[in-house]
Amino acid sequence: xxxxxxxxxxxxxxxxxxxxxxxxxxxxxxxxxxxxxxxxxxxxxxxxxxxxxxxxxxxxxxxxxxxxxxxxxxxxxxxxxxxxxxxxxxxxxxxxxxxxxxxxxxxxxxxxxxxxxxxxxxxxxxxxxxxxxxxxxxxxxxxxxxxxxxxxxxxxxxxxxxxxxxxxxxxxxxxxxxxxxxxxxxxxxxxxxxxxxxxxxxxxxxxxxxxxxxxxxxxxxxxxxxxxxxxxxxxxxxxxxxxxxxxxxxxxxxxxxxxxxxxxxxxxxxxxxxxxxxxxxxxxxxxxxxxxxxxxxxxxxxxxxxxxxxxxxxxxxxxxxxxxxxxxxxxxxxxxxxxxxxxxxxxxxxxxxxxxxxxxxx
Amino acid sequence: xxxxxxxxxxxxxxxxxxxxxxxxxxxxxxxxxxxxxxxxxxxxxxxxxxxxxxxxxxxxxxxxxxxxxxxxxxxxxxxxxxxxxxxxxxxxxxxxxxxxxxxxxxxxxxxxxxxxxxxxxxxxxxxxxxxxxxxxxxxxxxxxxxxxxxxxxxxxxxx
Numbered sequence: 001x002x003x004x005x006x007x008x009x010x011x012x013x014x015x016x017x018x019x020x021x022x023x024x025x026x027x028x029x030x031x032x033x034x035x036x037x038x039x040x041x042x043x044x045x046x047x048x049x050x051x052x053x054x055x056x057x058x059x060x061x062x063x064x065x066x067x068x069x070x071x072x073x074x075x076x077x078x079x080x081x082x083x084x085x086x087x088x089x090x091x092x093x094x095x096x097x098x099x100x101x102x103x104x105x106x107x108x109x110x111x112x113x114x115x116x117x118x119x120x121x122x123x124x125x126x127x128x129x130x131x132x133x134x135x136x137x138x139x140x141x142x143x144x145x146x147x148x149x150x151x152x153x154x155x156x157x158x159x160x161x162x163x164x165x166x167x168x169x170x171x172x173x174x175x176x177x178x179x180x181x182x183x184x185x186x187x188x189x190x191x192x193x194x195x196x197x198x199x200x201x202x203x204x205x206x207x208x209x210x211x212x213x214x215x216x217x218x219x220x221x222x223x224x225x226x227x228x229x230x231x232x233x234x235x236x237x238x239x240x241x242x243x244x245x246x247x248x249x250x251x252x253x254x255x256x257x258x259x260x261x262x263x264x265x266x267x268x269x270x271x272x273x274x275x276x277x278x279x280x281x282x283x284x285x286x287x288x289x290x291x292x293x294x295x296x297x298x299x300x301x302x303x304x305x306x307x308x309x310x311x312x313x314x315x316x317x318x319x320x321x322x323x324x325x326x327x328x329x330x331x332x333x334x335x336x337x338x339x340x341x342x343x344x345x346x347x348x349x350x351x352x353x354x355x356x357x358x359x360x361x362x
Numbered sequence: 363x364x365x366x367x368x369x370x371x372x373x374x375x376x377x378x379x380x381x382x383x384x385x386x387x388x389x390x391x392x393x394x395x396x397x398x399x400x401x402x403x404x405x406x407x408x409x410x411x412x413x414x415x416x417x418x419x420x421x422x423x424x425x426x427x428x429x430x431x432x433x434x435x436x437x438x439x440x441x442x443x444x445x446x447x448x449x450x451x452x453x454x455x456x457x458x459x460x461x462x463x464x465x466x467x468x469x470x471x472x473x474x475x476x477x478x479x480x481x482x483x484x485x486x487x488x489x490x491x492x493x494x495x496x497x498x499x500x501x502x503x504x505x506x507x508x509x510x511x512x513x514x515x516x517x518x519x520x521x
């Protein structure tokens with residue numbers, strides 16, 4: 001079991017009690033909202049900036065280049081410089097664009113990813129909101145982003161944007177199925193939809209080990225489908241810079257473009273952290289058997305580090321995908337989903353249900 | 363039954379080919395020694411630029427402050443985006459002949475795309491590419507350059 005020094009439940013409870021003793025309950029709740037919001041905003045910005053930098057470096061190394069290496073040590077402040085540049089840039093008004101929808105679209109995209117991050121458990125008790133239908137909530141909220149993408153494409157009054165948005169719509173609606181079904185296999189294994197419950201069920205071993213072959217298949221399907229759902233390469237048909245300039249965000253400039261960019265990377269982070277939580281044990285340390293020395297050493301690594309490390313591994317795999325494979329055509333994309341991933345998933349979930357019924361898993 | 367076997371075979375071969383590709387890029391990722399791009403030259407003092415650098419257009423002058431430009435204007439005509447302006451003046455030779463000489467060879471570096479048409483088409487080889495590559499300035503007017511040096515004259519043998 002994990003150590004008590006890394007249990008944040010008491011800390012959050014004490015903060016709550018302290019606030020409630022200092023002010024009226026309404027104000028206490030409001031202050032808590034404010035604190036959680038600020039923490040997430042900061043986390044969001046930092047992770048987004050770091051991921052942009054990491055993507056550029058990984059891409060460069062894969063292509064035998066160096067990547068950004070001049071602003072700060074190893075170029076780690078490059079994205080901050082980029083952000084300052086984007087903040088100061090002019091917001092170009094688009095002729096005959098639907099002003100309201102055009103301005104709202106980036107916020108819808110960014111709010112969708114912001115809502116999904118709330119359900120992710122970072123450590124024991126370090127959890128903005130712990131729904132008992134956490135998986136369901138995450139799937140529902142993360143598919144809201146496509147509304148923003150469709151609105152952006154429609155309101156831009158540009159053919160590139162519209163084609164990109166339509167492709168994105170077809171893609172996200174198809175791949176949503178695979179994401180949901182592959183997560184359901186683990187829901188069948190663990191018997192709960194609550195994300196903290198799923199993490200707790202992996203205390204004696206991660207599902208990818210405990211659920212052996214079906215869990216590995218579900219993990220691979222989830223990786224593929226979630227890469228498609230976040231509109232990343234090789235499924236980046238919605239942007240497709242070689243054919244559609246920049247797809248749905250062709251007409252966006254300055255900070256509005258930065259919102260789309262940030263949301264794309266945060267979606268990748270959220271998807272990777274869901275994969276880490278559901279398949280790789282979330283913040284649970286790596287354990288073999290029970291009670292041996294190895295497990296005790298692993299317990300001393302803080303759960304937040306475990307969580308971030310697993311997420312980073314999944315993110316690296318997604319970047320590796322992006323910089324290896326060429327972009328799919330729209331018909332190939334839909335063939336992959338409807339003829340391959342979905343049947344595999346359906347068979348897999350049947351197998352998992354049978355395994356759980358017979359108790360044939362660790 | 364055969365179609366099911368083929369379906370599974372297809373999936374397996376697909377996974378295998380994808381893994382082949384990922385192994386190649388993964389190999390590049392873990393061997394960061396083989397950087398194929400060139401780093402920005404920071405050793406400005408001992409920097410020796412190599413042949414054929416298309417830095418900016420220059421007009422070479424010899425030690426007597428003489429160049430080879432006749433002011434014919436072919437470079438100006440050939441420049442696709444109007445980066446070159448030729449200003450000439452008339453001069454009398456000692457024999458009493460009126461000839462055209464170059465007054466100002468105006469070069470707008472800010473508009474130049476370094477296509478090289480001026481260098482290539484110059485009939486008297488008066489233009490060349492220089493090695494200077496750091497062209498950033500704070501004032502746009504500094505990008506307008508006059509290529510012929512003040513007080514320079516044309517070489518005797520150029521017609």
